[in-house]
Amino acid sequence: MIGTRPAGQHTVRQHNSALVLGAIADGPGTSRAGLSTATGLTKATVSSVVDRLIAADLVAEGEPEQRVGPGRRGTVVSLSPSGPHGLGIEIGVDYLASCLVDLNGTVRFEEVRYADNRTPQVFHRVSAFLRKARKRAEALGVSVCGVGVAVPGLVESGLVRLAPNLGWRDVDLADRLGEAFTVGNEANFAALAELWHGTALPDFVHVSGEIGIGAGIVLERALFEGVRGAGGEIGHLPVAPGGPPCSCGANGCLERMAGQEEILRLSGAATVDDLVSALESGSGAALSAVSTAAGHLGVGLSTVVNLMDVPAVVLGGTYARLEPWLREPLLAELERRVPSTAWSPVRILRSPLGTGAAVRGAAGSVIRGVLADPEHYLTTHWPSDRDARGR
Amino acid sequence: MIGTRPAGQHTVRQHNSALVLGAIADGPGTSRAGLSTATGLTKATVSSVVDRLIAADLVAEGEPEQRVGPGRRGTVVSLSPSGPHGLGIEIGVDYLASCLVDLNGTVRFEEVRYADNRTPQVFHRVSAFLRKARKRAEALGVSVCGVGVAVPGLVESGLVRLAPNLGWRDVDLADRLGEAFTVGNEANFAALAELWHGTALPDFVHVSGEIGIGAGIVLERALFEGVRGAGGEIGHLPVAPGGPPCSCGANGCLERMAGQEEILRLSGAATVDDLVSALESGSGAALSAVSTAAGHLGVGLSTVVNLMDVPAVVLGGTYARLEPWLREPLLAELERRVPSTAWSPVRILRSPLGTGAAVRGAAGSVIRGVLADPEHYLTTHWPSDRDARGR
């Protein structure tokens, strides 16, 4: 029961700052008066809060409002383009990616570097890659207020518990690289990117098929993390009892049956590009491979949909590219296995974000943290910055 | 993003009142000074809050503290036994149950009345049953501040969307009985009762086998409800593809394969009592029936454990009675199907609460609402009461 902290005036400031900043992020180009009606706070309070946000360069005043009719025009406020930026780093199995976003979530730059990361040198490589990204941010003249790192594995309170595809176990990235990070699961970050910048659904399960199969579950605009951060780990759900052995030791895991490797193997294609062309030209082997995988994916996803009552499935990563061919068999399997589809159908959507969803989510999570608690940012980052520059 | 309300001083009062009251509920027999250290609030604030709680008769002062060493003895405060009470009503398929609890959750009385509720007269019967319970509460001289109603069906925002075993669809109980209720799913209430009064685990899935199979999932001391309140509806998860048809239209549903009826049918026993004696005397048919059911239950629960990473399963209802015989095969099935058991085993526990868990949860949810927001209770219930009595 205990675990909540005592509240004071600062708490209401925190809350209301976040409320106002959230309203600014939601409706770009609103005036203080508009914010007052949107948030329910008085004009006086909004002014006071906005002043502080402007001082912290989270918000910037813009042009006077364009509007017909009598009355003074309001001055538009919106998220400051020169405000703090978020840097995202993704450590994939065979690539590194970086991404810088501003407060709006706009991508300032993106970079991908292919390299096998299943070696002990990863940490040096990541460190160099991160330094390079920081340099580029500096060149743009923006300040990076945090770094989000996406890894293909199980993350528990900032610690990479297990990343089988990287061969990691209990890795403390912050410790290894001598820096504080927001470490998170790659699939979860991708789902968050989908929430923030993709199809604006409040409830969905985002599934991406890369080398592993990761799912990120979003319920009521919030990531579902499960008890120890392992919520939505569907890669090793058993979907084919007695099926072929998986690298994890079990048999017939979803990842083994519907992962990228299995699809390519079944279809005879060498790469995903080849697979797509084969599908487009109507190759029977390719079509049946994708259809089979869709069936297995449907089995796995049906448990998620049944249990959480999630009304939508978003296909990301490689699955997004295969969506035209996956959709039908996947939907059929879901309808067969999910009783509730009878009265509320499950939607299947293709993610508009590409393979860069995870990095973008990692970068976005940093600025999302600032937007969610500007007062915290203001008291921790701002004074030190000002001291460092001012003196 | 919008949806949060503006905060003011009243908000911090709300928060801190709940914080203090929670601390009082957690540690019965603490003094104001103890509460101050427990909550992190100053002694002055605690005194102010406690005074108000005492005025509302949520809290009562008791004996001076017993303690060795120097210094003044504190006056113990605890939840007032004469404070508001919560009434719970359970509408089962073949019985009605009522239960009155005080702020501590102590049961003041309980009553069960057997009757077939699959008739249109249910509502009159419930109404009469409720009146009777209210009379008994009045005879005890306590005030009932709310009524929680447990139903074996899908509840969405106070509306019973579907209760197949009662034959209900879109039933508005508040409207039917002309009274405001906290309506909820029976399995969810049972899980909450388990959380509040059973094995004090913060994360578990509570599964009870009655006529249907209901699961209540508790994560971080909070009920997981899913998107539309259908979280944890495991009764119709498919566990035996191509199995016998279920009443829901699908095949091999968990409820069909591991429900009470199927266990009795397979074992040849007429009642659960008979079944238990048969098991105790080592009947092969009974043992294999329970073992088979346990296997199916394991399949269904494995998806929950995999997906939500819940570390414990609590057996309630009829399953609690069968626990000695269910445990082994259930655990075996879970270990076979849940990869994470390799590094963090799943615990299987027997619920100490009997079949009355759901009513108790329903009654408890009422007082839990008061404890969670005493300020709200204080402003809505108290003034009217005082006006009515005072004048």
Place this chain on the structure above:
DNA sequence: ACGAATTAGTTTGATGCCTGAACTTATCGA
């Protein structure tokens, strides 16, 4: 037996933040 030390609980003044109302500024329409 008595005072120092210790702990509980109350009182008081200060601080911070929100609110409401009055006030200033800006713009349109007649």
Place this chain on the structure above:
DNA sequence: TCGATAAGTTCAGGCATCAAACTAATTCGT
């Protein structure tokens, strides 16, 4: 040019917390 309308600011008032001083009760040492 004046009046109506709307945006934004200023200021007194209220409320809840906090820190610190103060009162109250009890033990321990001498």
